[in-house]
Amino acid sequence: MSFNDWGAGRSAELPSKATNYAVELWHEYRIAIILSALLVLGLLRVYLHLTEKRQEPLVFSKIYAPEAKARPVEVAETKDEKSTPATSDEDTVEKKKTQLSNGPRRIKGELAKKTRGGGNSDELRKIQVLIFYSSLMASTDKIVRDFAKALQSPLGVNPEEPQDCPFLAPQTIDLAEADYDEYFISPPKIENTSGGGPVDLFYLFVLPSYNIDSINDSFLEHLRDTHHDFRIDTSPLSSILGYSVFGFGDREGWPTEEEGFCFQAKELDRWMAKLTGRKRAYPLGMGDWKRDGHARLSEWQLGLVDTLQLLEQTGGLGEGVAGSGDAVESDDEGDADDDDDDDGEVVFEEAPTSKVSKSKGSGGLEDLEDLGRIMELSRADGPGQQKAAPIAIDFTTDGKLTEGKVKSRKSPIALVKEMVPKGSPTYNSLTKQGYQIVGSHSGVKICRWTKSSLRGRGSCYKYSFYGINSHQCMETTPSLSCSNKCVFCWRHGTNPVGTTWRWVVDPPKLIFDGVREGHYKKIKMMRGVPGVRAERFAEAMRIRHCALSLVGEPIFYPHINEFLGMLHGERISSFLVCNAQHPDELAALQHVTQLYVSIDASNRESLRRIDRPLHRDFWERFQRCLEILRERRFRQRTVFRLTLVKGFNVEDEAEGYADLVEKGLPCFIEVKGVTYCGTSTSAGAGLTMANVPFYQEVCDFVLALEAALKKRGLVYGIAAEHAHSCCILLASERFRVGGKWHTLIDYERFFELLEERGPDGDFTPEEYMGAETPEWATWGNGGFDPRDQRVDRKGRPIEAA
Template sequence: MASNLTMDKARPQSSGDFLDFWHLHREVILVVAICFFSTAYMLYASLPTRRVVKKPLTRPVATAKLAPAKPVTITTEKSELSLEALPQDVVAHEPRRIKGELRKPDATRKASGSDSSRRTQVLVFYSSLTTTTEKIANDFARNLSASLEGDTEHKDIFFSPSVLDLAQIDYDEYFISPPKPTDSTIAVDYFYLFLIPSYNIDTINDNLLEHLQETHHDFRIDTAPLVGLLGYSVFGLGDREGWPTEEEGFCFQAKEVDRWMAKLTGRKRAYPLGMGDKKQDLTNRLGEWSEGVTDVLKLAATTGSLGEGVAGSGDADESDFEYASGDDDDEVVVEESAAPTKKNKKTKSNIDDVEDLGRIMKSNQADSNDSKGRAPIAIDFTTHSKPNAKKAAVQTVKEMVPKNSPTYASLTKQGYSIVGSHSGVKICRWTKSALRGRGSCYKYSFYGIASHQCMETTPSLSCSNKCVFCWRHGTNPVGTTWRWVVDPPEMIFDGVKAGHYQKIKMMRGVPGVRAERFAEAMRIRHCALSLVGEPIFYPHINEFLGMLHAERISSFLVCNAQHPDQLEALKAVTQLYVSIDASNKESLRKIDRPLHRDFWERFQRCLDILREKRFKHRTVFRLTLVKGFNVDDEVEGYAKLVEQGLPCFVEIKGVTYCGTSTSAGAGLSMANVPFYAEVTEFVTALNKKLEELGLDYGIAAEHAHSCCVLIASGRFRVDGKWHTRIDYTRFFELLEERGADGDWKPEDYMGAETPEWATWGNGGFDPRDERVDRKGRKIEAS
């Protein structure tokens, strides 16, 4: 009986009894459970099981007929296996991945700029139905070989170029991975060149494109298996008579080869896509492309690199997102207001240097801009107390933009190349746009300046204004007198040219860049002296202009009407601009924020000087419209300024929206940007007021894309047609015949008739170019 009672107590009768049982025997239970699962796992692992793998995704449907291909060979560390030799279940369930090998630059080559142990092999691929392209390819290869062999510095690092017919080769040997050299003791870098005619029938081109696409999407192969190539470039041959427009097919297959090779090589486009018409310009276009490719080949073979690039350079996918605030386009922009920041109580209030003005003004703008919108007080540096004589004796002349200064760091971050201590150069977004056949700026529509052949520079980064719409982010130095080191004009001229060409070269790999325009861009033909700062402030501006003209580079100089003495001493300029940002004294103080106390008197004197120069220079008033500042009820005031200065032209342009935040103190926002309809309304009203004053002016041209309209003097209207463009050849002839101080007038180098598409009412966009949005998508003409 006692034993039965004991058993009853041990047996759990309820949830409470079960918990008591668990707490009493949990150690034993856990040990037993662990032993059980361990034994079960060991037995399971020792059983002969088969791994199940999901089926691979179906490949994209082919759009063209594929040529018969040999079995793909998979390279592994131990052996090479043919897909046909593998069991079917392994082929289906155990795919091996082919990886592109990215060759790392050799340390010796990186340090010395060359590597004698490496050789470069150029492969020239072509396709041809009528043997025409075959002959061109062979001639091209012979010329390329002669050029490389004739260069004693580079001839030992190149093998003779090989010409390969795309109809005769095995694609797997060249387009799945870079070829393997026959001599394993020599390290070989391969460089691919393509000569591709376009056909509207099924040809080997279709097989090639299908193979490139299949290779890129093949799940067994890396998306960029040809990344080990040194580089590639494509040239297309076509006939515009058979293809009326590029969109309809001119060189379309060459474009596709270029696009897919960019993907397979990991963006190693060495030189822009070239295109030539067999009946028109093939010889010239092929010659330009060949010359450019040869230069890149020598660079790549000696350095192992295609050169310095830009963000997105060589991107396989089309993108035109280059309209950020940092892109200078010789335009003024308004920037989105930022939230007010907390003031630093420890900020110094004294001005140690002219450059500190930006910091002081920025920190005080929150207080100086009240609800009534009072303008900041102008500062005149010439009224400061005289420095101690002993200190002045030992004081050294400073550089305007020292290399270790925040100003230098900020400007270079924005894309400027600083030359010397006070000059700079930068390419604008219109240069990039023109290189890709997507339109030039308004200066092309008005004056015939090709943007990709225009250099934007300034010999002085300093300015005497702090305009509210200035997109320079307040980073450039300011001052009313030159108090810095003066660099010689020869050094500046050579430096800005080198900086400009270097930035153009950085565009080689950008998708869509046209080879012929890239070649043209390497010959500067125009110089816009605007950019940042005040170019006329530079003490040797006339000498600098003379160097430009000596190389037949036209000059377009922009000043802010605050330096009348320098303006009066200025010699010949192709076109002289003066910024007219307001029609009265108070508006000018508010919008330009000048540093000179006598800014209005200086402004008036500059207009009088411009009136005197109108028969010597092509003079231009540039009006920048900012809603809320200089648009409302100022038409009459602007008309009187035009009557005073009688310029050859008046450019009216709406301020451009930027998007970054540095103008909070100025109180600007998107609401201050006028619509194009508002700009045209203002232009129409101004033109009417000029007629009422009896002045012979008329609306001549427009560039709606830049929100810009041109009013011209009747002096440039011949037989009822506007002639706003410039005969640049004649301009330089006049300079050579009569000198910079010679007796000649703007009409003497007046150019041809303004194109119909650029005149008032026609938009002003060159129909030969393609207008796209910021993502590279074509904008249909309305």
């Protein structure tokens, strides 16, 4: 090998060895090398941060400063600004406004207040009512245009000064000319021509129903396709404020609603509930072209205006019944209105699941006869504390107080407490059950028959027997306390009990105003419930009847006569139910439209087992009340209310009840089977579903009672029935005229007699006897109003047998 060849080989071998040596070093010291590099980079970063020149912060850092709310955003000066000469304050302000308009928006250090539609509070938002309609013969077109003009005045629309009114002039849109995608895929953007904030939309529909192909069919198909289109949100119109539908129909062409009267309007109402996310603002209205169309439209308009005004004031549709507008359950009564409802009937209910504190001073559910111990335990400061409870006056005595001193022993200044203090376990339990507590001892609640009547699904037995419109009936009580602990009480012991009135007494005016306001509030909550009839909803906003039978003992209230006078002054009929344990109060009671006495047993032992009265002389009190009713039978309409509980007061007691009827001689006898809903307290009393009589058993008992009465020479007959409530009415032959029963009441005549002769005046029940009992309500015909539709608990129609 030559020298050159050896040198070339040697030079090629050196890089290879160097490379291998470097790789070995890297594998051996790579961790140390990496950590060292990171340390050097970190030190370099710190050095640069400490030595860099401080610069003026950017505007974006200032807009989030805490003091940004108190001063305008500062904008960094530019070289041109520094070189410009001094300017006036006005020029400076104008320049800053220009800079701010070009720069980022000022951020305030607080949440913006929300108003209707989600806008800021400083924006004057407008409401645009859009009225959609369809018409084949141009008649609907004229009606809708007149309707739109009629809306302007009550809404305060002023075309000359539109900026001062929150409502824009209503617009009418013919569905034959409308672009469905523009209005029903997503709400359109309406320009506010009068200036101010954005515009919120409210949809109204006036839709005649046709039995031929029309624009309605394509429109409803579009709504259905929109809802089922997976590419579109299931509630694309949820941003509008609300909607309502009015339908025209022809009852000659469609004799009943089930056969098709206003069927397209009802279908539209259901689809709009789905597309808007349950924003039905007012119930569906319906009118007949040839009969009451214009009258029904006017009624619907009045209610609609109230809703729109409330919407403008509050920004929302208000509180509604839970689940009332569920689009999927538009025809389903569901759980929205049936949970924890009573209907003025004796029922068993589920005990509340809420936990009640058992600690001292919690205001538990003890019997209030032990007033001394409970008052000590229930003081706000606890037992043994120095600070005393506030002094209240016992208004239940007859004496009068002078300034600063007591006039007599009959009017002491007593340490009394409220019957149902706000926040107490009793208060919480009753409110959870749907009561609205008024004052400290009164309550009001809307019963399920009121809800049912509003939806055209049947009224209670008092409508069939006496002509009471259930949707115009208020169920209330001026006293939540009772002197019995009935085994079938549907309040399962949550209401207070006592033998004498030992609580603060609220004035009658406070109670009357409170229960009326509470009832109307609960009626308004039904506004968005599917199936509510607009005409009945409008009627429901005028109370005509008051059932003083909610819970407790109404006659226990010391000022019951004054309260009744306020009802009658508003021409509201009164139906008062008492438990025959307060004969003195019963004797002092003035005229009521109809006076009930609960007759729950035919003998002393049975009454003790069922009613569990607190008075030791309960049977003597019971007998005295029957004597008082006998004396009043020619001055008032009196009713015996028999509640049948199998195993307690049904078997072999018809003869005993006949003896009680012979003693009291009431005008009417209502016989009703107890309704069972399940409750722990009733189970503790030995009650189960087996204690609920079948309707046929109630019928058999009534027939046996009628025979027992005839055997005693008493002229009573079976006048009416309401099988839906398991209730049957026996009436005195005094109310049988010309072979026809007349159990209804002439309410207007009753009020006229009160005005003519006073609350203590003498007039007989026959003087305000009403019209003939309708044929469908008489014995053997079921008693269900043919105008309504019976449904099961899922809202499915029940076919007549």
